[in-house]
Amino acid sequence: MTTQTTAADSPSPRKDKAPTGLLSIPEGPARALATGGGILTVISSFLAWTWTAAFPGDLTVYGYPGGLQWLVLISGALTTLYGLASYGVKGLRSLAPASADAALKFASLAAVATTWYTLFAISNTLGGLANLEPGGWIAGIATLAAFIGALALPFEPPHTYPVDSEDSGWEQFKHRTRNGLTIIKGAFAAEEPPIPRKLNSSVEILVIIAALALGLMVFTYGIGTEYDELFIGFLITVGFGFAALSKAGLVAQVSTYTARHRNVTLTGAFLAAAAFPFTQSDDQYATIGVYILIFATVALGLNIVVGLAGLLDLGYVAFLGVGAYAASMVSGAPTSPFDIHLPFWGAILVGAGASLVFGVLIGAPTLRLRGDYLAIVTLGFGEIFRLAANNSDGSSGPDITNGSNGISSIPNLKIFGFDFGIEHSILGQPIGRFANYFFLMLLITLVVVLVFRRSENSRIGRAWVAIREDETAALAMGINGFRVKLIAFALGASLAGLAGTVQAHVTYTVTPEQYQFANSVPPNSAFLLAAVVLGGMGTISGPLVGAALLYLIPNKLQFLGDYQLFAFGLALVLLMRFRPEGLIPNRRRQLEFHETELDPGETPPPTVLSKTGV
Known part of the structure; x- marks a missing residue:
């Protein structure tokens, strides 16, 4: 015999608290600052950042990005898209089914980290920040402004636990329950992950194909980076960019689609991997691929x-x-x-x-x-x-x-x-x-x-x-x-x-x-x-x-010499600190590592049962 409790009878203690940002800036100006900074970052990537082509990538050309500027352009475009999505712009809401503000925070972090890494790399290679052209200074200021604006935005940290593509149907059913008991729709909305909407099967398969194609492009670009500075910038952009997509809920959404079409996903992944040698002009990077x-x-x-x-x-x-x-x-x-x-x-x-x-x-x-x-x-x-x-x-x-x-x-x-x-x-x-x-x-x-x-x-x-x-x-x-x-x-x-x-x-x-x-x-x-x-x-x-x-990472970090293992170990420590369940975790382990954290003195919310609860 079970009793039914509604969200109105027992409101979630977390929903009673208004979310606040990290900086005391009004929400309207903060959102405008973040979005405008993203737009300016995109524009700055088309300007010259140095006066000499001695820095790899030739950042002296106006109107065409080169080298690390492409990574800044991508992170700036991601910041702009999620800034517009946070305004509720029609057509962009689907880019952030979980939280546009949380995604904007990490997208702006990708932009500011990649940009300032590039500026310091230019300074170290050419002998000082005096070698920067106005485009570099504009990019640095624009990314800082976007990041400050994103930090000031109020948002609740979203739960974006994906449906594990390798779970059985019963495990996926239990994903929508807490402690084996069905949750009433709407209750604890701030704590339950959004359930991705079901699309036409053909559309979902196209989304899977697009995700696999994007993965192939990212891997091919990373394995083919021509110089050390570009590879480090690539790691920064991909790391924070993936975090932005995860916080937006897109990773969870794609995981749900792959769970519905496992055979298509497996076949597509195999074909995408098989296409890798055809993207190379010689056998150099196929060596890394086979290992x-x-x-x-x-x-x-x-x-x-x-x-x-x-x-x-x-x-x-x-x-x-x-x-x-x-x-x-x-x-x-x-x-x-x-x-x-x-x-x-x-x-x-x-x-x-x-x-x-x-x-x-x-x-x-x-x-x-x-x-x-x-x-x-x-x-x-x-x-x-x-x-x-x-x-x-x-x-x-x-x-x-x-x-x-x-x-x-x-x-x-x-x-x-x-x-x-x-x-x-x-x-x-x-x-x-x-x-x-x-x-x-x-x-x-x-x-x-x-x-x-x-x-x-x-x-x-x-x-x-x-x-x-x-x-x-x-x-x-x-x-x-x-x-x-x-x-x-x-x-x-x-x-x-x-x-x-x-x-x-x-x-x-x-x-x-x-x-x-x-x-x-x-x-x-x-x-x-x-x-x-x-x-x-x-x-x-x-x-x-x-x-x-x-x-791949140790192979590309050989230029660090004796500090290679130190940098590699530090990266592993940070990753295990902030994502201990792994990059693509089993859902059960992910929930074990990310149980709901309550504030001191706060009692957990009451169990919410449906008529079919046990």
């Missing part, structure tokens, strides 16, 4: 162990090494101790099978441990593998791996007569060696994604989640915890071995130093675990995005 896919595939396999089953594995990179070594030994390499040359299908089965066997052998005696004890044992396994491979040189141990020299001169793959080591032409576009391996690795990534998705939604996948949430309760309900965890360990290991097979042929050489717990070059166990946590544990797209960032 990102290898890193991402291994991270997705680790996500089964850590994200679904909740097993902290600190030696996971060893399974990648087992697969790489096993495949290289049977691929006809002249330095291999075995005179065996199997075709690709045989090598990939040997690599995945060897990792599977090692996963079972290591997991069987150790998976009865929990928590930190399991983490220490897996860390020890990773080091044991590296030391064993280093000592198996014929003098310190059996002659299997050639010791520290590794197995070199691994031949390129040939599948049905297609040689991956030579350049081919597809649709008139020359495709080099790394692009060939990019397409192969993309197919393997698709297989891993399908395995993860099918496993997650299966009976064994739900058992993994039960073990992760509360192993004692899961055991009490009849789940065989040891068997379930061993399956997760073995499956994750075999997926890592699958990627290791391709890695061995891409790099030509397999050495023990490639598979340490932590070094400056991923993949290693520390970076793999960081990719899962950073991207979002328990999701498919999270580790893929996290792995791409963790590989």
Whole structure:
């Protein structure tokens, strides 16, 4: 028996308080200042910022932005759009289904951060702010004005928790409830996330395609930045720009559409990734692309162990090494101790099978441990593998791996007569060696994604989640915890071995130093675990995005030298502080990290039930 409480009977304590801005400026002038600053920022990007072309990008041209000015133009345009949307301009309201004011704050932050970073970079390169032309000063003042105006706007921090595109229908239903009880529409309007409106299926699919195309454009631009200052400005703009879109509610809206059209989203993402080599004029950046896919595939396999089953594995990179070594030994390499040359299908089965066997052998005696004890044992396994491979040189141990020299001169793959080591032409576009391996690795990534998705939604996948949430309760309900965890360990290991097979042929050489717990070059166990946590544990797209960032950013920050890891670590700390659930989180984890915070002395709102409540 339940009772029904209406919003009128029990108003939310949060709605009784008028939201206030951070600065004491009237709302009208503040909104005008923010919008006008955005417009002026756009105009300033078409002016000259320096008198000399010595600064990269040539910012001396009037009427055409160059280099970092394009990023300022984008952030300024975003500020202008959300400034007009905050006025309720017809046709722009759909850009901010959650909160235009919150989005305006982060859009203006993107503009001011990118602009002033550019001004200081110009000063550092050319020798002082005296080298700035009027356009640079106008941009600096305009972005500061827009940011001040945005800070003064009153707004309630919006809840923009998306419907998880990887949740089942039941999970999506529970997303619209609190504590399993249906919320009356309208009650606690300031606390419940807006439900995106349902559009025509064709329109929703077009929105998904547009989002994927935008993602491809952003990734292609970021991976192809020509100089260091441009890449740092790109990170600033994309970071705060994504925050603006998230606060506006667009990210949640697109997530809802992808949940309704999962197969379309998966196919579109695959096609968008496949289009990447055709956006490049040479094979240079395809090299980074294929390594990102290898890193991402291994991270997705680790996500089964850590994200679904909740097993902290600190030696996971060893399974990648087992697969790489096993495949290289049977691929006809002249330095291999075995005179065996199997075709690709045989090598990939040997690599995945060897990792599977090692996963079972290591997991069987150790998976009865929990928590930190399991983490220490897996860390020890990773080091044991590296030391064993280093000592198996014929003098310190059996002659299997050639010791520290590794197995070199691994031949390129040939599948049905297609040689991956030579350049081919597809649709008139020359495709080099790394692009060939990019397409192969993309197919393997698709297989891993399908395995993860099918496993997650299966009976064994739900058992993994039960073990992760509360192993004692899961055991009490009849789940065989040891068997379930061993399956997760073995499956994750075999997926890592699958990627290791391709890695061995891409790099030509397999050495023990490639598979340490932590070094400056991923993949290693520390970076793999960081990719899962950073991207979002328990999701498919999270580790893929996290792995791409963790590989791309250090590759682009090499100019920092000894400060590279410091800057990278600082960025991770800040990200975990402000978004601990990850970039693309599982909805359950997101709600755990962002429970409603009440002011001191404030009582939580009463539970609101419907007639169908339990």
